[in-house]
Structures are given as C-alpha cells and as structure tokens.
Amino acid sequence: MNGDTDLKIKNLRKYFGSNKVLNGINFELREGERVVVLGPSGSGKSTFLRCINWMEEPTAGEIILDGTPITEKNVRAMRQRIGMVFQHFNLINNLTVMDNLLLAPVKLKLMKRDAAKKRAQELLRHIGLLDKANAFPASLSGGQKQRVAIIRAMMLSPEVLLFDEPTSALDPESIGDVLSLIRELAGRGMTFIIVTHEMSFAKEIATRIVFIDKGKIIEEGTPREFFEHPKTPRVREFLKKVL
Amino acid sequence: MSEFFSKIGELFSTPEYIDSLLHGFWLTIQISYFAILIGVVLGTIIALIDTAKPSKWLIVPKFICRIYTTVIRGTPMALQLFIMFFVIFAIKGFPSIITAILAFGLNSAAYTAEVVRGGILSVDKGQTEAGLALGLSRMTIFMRIVAPQAIKNIIPALGNEIITVIKETAIVSMVGMYDLNMAAKDIGSGQNMASYIVPMFVAALFYLAIIYVITFIVKQIEKSLRKSDLRAEK
Numbered sequence: 001m002n003g004d005t006d007l008k009i010k011n012l013r014k015y016f017g018s019n020k021v022l023n024g025i026n027f028e029l030r031e032g033e034r035v036v037v038l039g040p041s042g043s044g045k046s047t048f049l050r051c052i053n054w055m056e057e058p059t060a061g062e063i064i065l066d067g068t069p070i071t072e073k074n075v076r077a078m079r080q081r082i083g084m085v086f087q088h089f090n091l092i093n094n095l096t097v098m099d100n101l102l103l104a105p106v107k108l109k110l111m112k113r114d115a116a117k118k119r120a121q122e123l124l125r126h127i128g129l130l131d132k133a134n135a136f137p138a139s140l141s142g143g144q145k146q147r148v149a150i151i152r153a154m155m156l157s158p159e160v161l162l163f164d165e166p167t168s169a170l171d172p173e174s175i176g177d178v179l180s181l182i183r184e185l186a187g188r189g190m191t192f193i194i195v196t197h198e199m200s201f202a203k204e205i206a207t208r209i210v211f212i213d214k215g216k217i218i219e220e221g222t223p224r225e226f227f228e229h230p231k232t233p234r235v236r237e238f239l240k241k242v243l
Numbered sequence: 244m245s246e247f248f249s250k251i252g253e254l255f256s257t258p259e260y261i262d263s264l265l266h267g268f269w270l271t272i273q274i275s276y277f278a279i280l281i282g283v284v285l286g287t288i289i290a291l292i293d294t295a296k297p298s299k300w301l302i303v304p305k306f307i308c309r310i311y312t313t314v315i316r317g318t319p320m321a322l323q324l325f326i327m328f329f330v331i332f333a334i335k336g337f338p339s340i341i342t343a344i345l346a347f348g349l350n351s352a353a354y355t356a357e358v359v360r361g362g363i364l365s366v367d368k369g370q371t372e373a374g375l376a377l378g379l380s381r382m383t384i385f386m387r388i389v390a391p392q393a394i395k396n397i398i399p400a401l402g403n404e405i406i407t408v409i410k411e412t413a414i415v416s417m418v419g420m421y422d423l424n425m426a427a428k429d430i431g432s433g434q435n436m437a438s439y440i441v442p443m444f445v446a447a448l449f450y451l452a453i454i455y456v457i458t459f460i461v462k463q464i465e466k467s468l469r470k471s472d473l474r475a476e477k
Contacts, residue, residue: 055372080378090373094391103387104377136470156377 006030007052007160012061014047014215021047023215025061029160029193034186036202036223037195039212040238045195048212049162052193053082065159080108083153087165089145091137097124097148098133105155116155123151127181143174147181154185161185163194199242203227211235250441260430260442267426268449274343274422275409281348282408283401286355293356294363296381308356315353321414323350328418343415351408358404362397363389395468402461406454423449 007029014022021044029035039045050056052063054075063070070078092100101120105111111119124130127147129140137145146166153161163182167175179201185192186205196202202209202223209226211219211234219226219235227243230236254260289308295301315323327346328339366389374384416425427446431439 053376055375076378076380078378079376084376086369086372086376088369090367090369090376092370092373092388093367094388104379107383107387108378152377 006066008062008064009052010062010064012048012051012063013059014044014051014056015059021215022051022058025212025215025217027210027217029191031159031191032189032207033191034205034207035193035210036206036208037193037210037212038199038202038238043212044215045212046164047215049084049164049193049195052160052162053079053084055084080104080110080156081159083156083158083161085146085149085153085161085163085166087168089137089142089149089169091140091145091149091152093137096134096136097129097140100137100148101152101155104152108156110156120151120155123154124148127151141174142170143177146170146174146178150178150181150185159191161190161192163192163196165195165197167196167198197242211238247441250436250438251445254430254436254441254445257435260436263421263426263430264423264442264445264449267421267423267429267446270340270415270421271409271412271423272453273340274347274412274415275405277344278347278351278412279405279408281344282351282355282404285348285352287359289352289356290359290363293360312353312356315350316357320347320350320411321417324414324418339418339420343412343418343420347408347412350411351404354404354407355401358400359393359397361400362393362395365396366392395465398461398465398468402457405457405461409454409457410450 007027009025009027012022012025012027013020025048037045037048047056051058054063054070065078065081068074068078091097092103095103098117098120101123102113102116105116106113121130121133124133129144129148132140132144132148137148140148150166166182167178170178175198179198182192182194183205194202194205204223206223208220209223210217211226211232213234219230219232221231226235227239230239289312292301292304292308295305297305324343324346327342332342332345370388370392371384374388379387412422413424415422416428419425421429423446427442428439430436430442436442
C-alpha cells in the first residue's frame with residue numbers, strides 16, 4: 001500500500017440499453033477507509049462496484065485511481081491494483097487451490113514462482129486451509145472457497161479491495177468465518193468497499209456507509225449517523241424494514 | 244443359414260474380396276481422417292470468432308460464420324457432395340479424394356463449430372470474470388481457464404461428430420468412389436458371390452469396429468479430463 005491511495009469516481013453512469021442502472025455517481029475513497037454500500041435490491045449497488053474495476057464498462061464518467069483514470073488501454077494494470085471478491089467465489093474450477101493463488105502473480109510476472117508459492121502457503125496456513133492446497137475447488141465448502149478467493153485477491157497486494165456480497169451465497173456458519181477474515185483485513189488497515197446485507201457487520205466494520213437507490217447515492221455518513229440519525233425518509237424506511 | 248456362413252468363409256478366403264474391402268476401408272479412413280481434421284480446425288476457428296467479444300473488426304467475420312453454419316447445416320450432405328463434385332470441382336483429372344475430403348470437412352466444420360461454441364458458452368461467466376478481475380489478458384483467460392473447462396464439454400459431442408462423419412462418408416459411393424460401402428456392393432454384385440447380405444454384413448463389422456475403437460478412445464479422454472470434477476469420485 002503506497003500511502004496515498006485515493007479512488008475518485010466522477011459522474012458514473014451505466015445504462016444497459018434503455019435500463020438506466022447508475023445515474024451519475026460521485027464518490028471518493030481514501031486510504032484506510034472501509035465503505036459499506038447499502039441499498040434495496042436492484043438499486044445498482046453491485047453494478048456500481050463492478051464499474052469500479054471495469055467488469056462493467058461505464059457508459060459515462062470516470063474512475064480515477066491515484067490520479068490515473070481507467071481506460072481501455074490501462075484497464076488490466078488497474079485491475080491488478082483493485083482486487084475483487086465475488087458473491088459466487090469464482091475460484092477457477094480446473095485449477096487447484098494453490099494454482100488459483102499462483103496464476104495471476106506468476107503469469108503477470110509480479111512475483112517469482114517460488115516466492116509466490118511461499119506467500120500462498122503462508123496465507124493458506126493463516127486461514128487454516130494449507131492442507132487443501134492441492135485440492136480442486138469442487139471439494140471445498142462455500143466458506144472455504146470464499147476465504148481462498150479473498151486470499152487470491154490479496155496475492156496481488158491490491159490497494160483497494162471490492163467485495164460484492166461476499167457472504168450472500170453462504171450458510172450461516174461459513175458467513176462467520178468469512179466475516180472474521182474481512183474483519184482481520186480491516187484491522188490491518190486494508191482499504192475496501194463492500195456491498196453486503198449483513199447490517200450488524202456493516203455497522204461494526206464500516207468507516208462510512210453509502211446508500212444507493214435508483215442508481216444514485218442518496219445518503220452517506222458514518223455508521224453512527226447513518227443508523228441512528230438517518231437524514232432521508234428513504235433510508236428511514238429502509239432501516240425500519242431491515243433492522 | 245449354413246450358406247451364409249459358407250459365403251462368409253468364401254469371402255475371407257478370396258484374396259480379391261479382402262483386397263477390395265481393405266481398399267474401400269482405407270479410402271473411408273482417409274476421407275474421414277482428413278475431413279475430421281479440417282472440421283475440427285475450421286470449426287474451432289468459426290466457434291472462436293462466433294464467441295469472441297463483439298468488436299467492429301469482427302462484425303463481418305461473425306456474419307460470415309453465421310451464414311456458413313446456417314447454409315451447411317440447412318442443406319443435405321448428399322447435395323453438398325454433388326455440388327462439390329459436379330459444380331465446384333468439376334475439373335477433369337482433379338483427384339476425387341480431395342473433393343470428397345473438402346466436402347465432408349467443410350460440412351463437419353459447421354457442426355463442430357456448434358459443438359465447440361456450445362462448449363465454450365457452457366463455461367460459467369464467473370470463471371472469465373475471475374480472470375479479468377485479476378488483470379489477466381483475454382488470451383490467458385481463454386487458454387488457462389475457459390478452454391480447459393470447455394474441452395470437457397466438447398469431447399463427448401465431438402466424439403459423436405467424428406462417428407457421424409465416418410458413417411456419412413458412405414455416400415461417396417453415390418459419386419462412384421470406391422469406399423468400404425461401395426466395396427461391399429461391388430463384391431455382392433459379382434457373379435461369384437451373388438449375395439449382398441454377406442459382404443454388407445462384413446462391411447458393417449468394419450464400420451462397427453472403427454467406431455467402437457473411437458468410442459473407447461473418447462471415453463478414456465473424457466475420464467482423464469474429469470479429474471478436477473467431483474463427479475469422477477462418485
């Protein structure tokens with residue numbers, strides 16, 4: 001992490017045909033911030049997250065990381081600096097756990113194979129899955145897959161990590177394991193944005209809450225402000241339903 | 244019944260008959276082999292163009308591929324063979340084996356393209372997204388992630404296509420080529436044999452044998468590809 005991580009999103013719009021999912025989002029993220037994105041389903045939360053690393057190419061607007069806007073040309077290099085964790089884990093099925101961890105750092109020549117392997121082993125030991133290094137993803141439980149997916153993203157030492165509903169596809173027991181790993185990353189000062197429906201976790205982990213509705217940020221603030229003194233009627237209504 | 248067996252004995256003990264059958268069988272194998280080769284290479288290229296991310300450079304190639312598969316799959320193989328023989332390669336002295344190989348190869352390509360396309364599309368989109376999110380190139384994602392998973396889905400259907408081509412080459416007898424099918428008919432119509440059932444029964448055994456071998460090989464490949472799949476452990 002290089003001290004001045006700073007993500008700026010300017011007037012982000014994303015249309016799928018006539019379906020306007022994001023209608024001008026302005027957003028800034030500083031190093032060490034942990035932003036939780038909340039909002040009703042279909043509000044554009046996931047699309048917002050997926051536009052940040054150009055998994056979805058924005059229709060309009062700019063994503064600027066440390067002063068450099070993401071473009072068609074630099075998108076691959078930028079993605080290496082912005083990690084992503086998916087709802088459905090997306091471990092690569094035809095590769096072992098170890099190869100899932102090694103593929104990007106070795107192929108992108110960011111690390112020597114031996115060094116990458118050592119780091120992968122350390123991370124696996126840390127999450128208690130070193131004995132699964134040579135297993136294929138199909139033999140792992142959901143919680144194990146997601147924790148491997150998180151350390152796979154960490155292998156590239158990203159400046160920002162994006163979590164797209166990381167626990168939505170998990171059973172309650174696994175949710176705890178994944179959340180404590182995220183909590184640990186938070187403790188180490190990792191900068192991240194997370195879309196989640198885990199309200200108590202949001203309250204605990206976030207330095208800032210952003211609420212999206214109909215493709216716009218309609219409210220943001222500290223968890224305390226947001227949960228205890230919501231400003232807009234839309235958020236008050238939302239909180240009444242989910243808490 | 245005893246006549247049937249005595250005729251089979253006669254067939255196998257007459258060198259000219261064996262010669263004719265092996266000659267025909269060899270032609271069937273040659274046409275099939277090269278047609279399948281063309282089919283797999285061309286079919287894969289078509290499938291790659293068809294499934295590639297849309298861009299302005301690919302609009303025309305994608306359109307051509309669509310037309311190609313539609314026309315080839317929408318017209319009878321026998322008609323395509325006739326067109327190749329009596330229209331496109333109606334050149335005196337042009338080797339008929341090449342015309343036949345091209346006819347079957349170009350036909351098979353359209354079907355193989357669909358098989359490969361289906362295999363590629365059956366790989367979960369999340370697999371590609373995982374690669375993209377890690378900053379990998381489209382080429383790396385295809386070679387290391389999508390292709391190995393697609394092949395598992397492609398192999399069984401491709402085996403089917405190979406079998407279809409081998410059997411379908413029997414129609415080259417319609418343009419007078421001496422393949423296994425033609426050899427059976429030729430022997431049967433000869434005055435000495437004077438029986439169609441025996442040579443055709445033997446020709447059927449030849450077809451069955453080669454197809455059995457191919458089915459076996461395909462099954463073995465399938466098995467070894469399923470290593471990363473839980474289904475193999477059950």
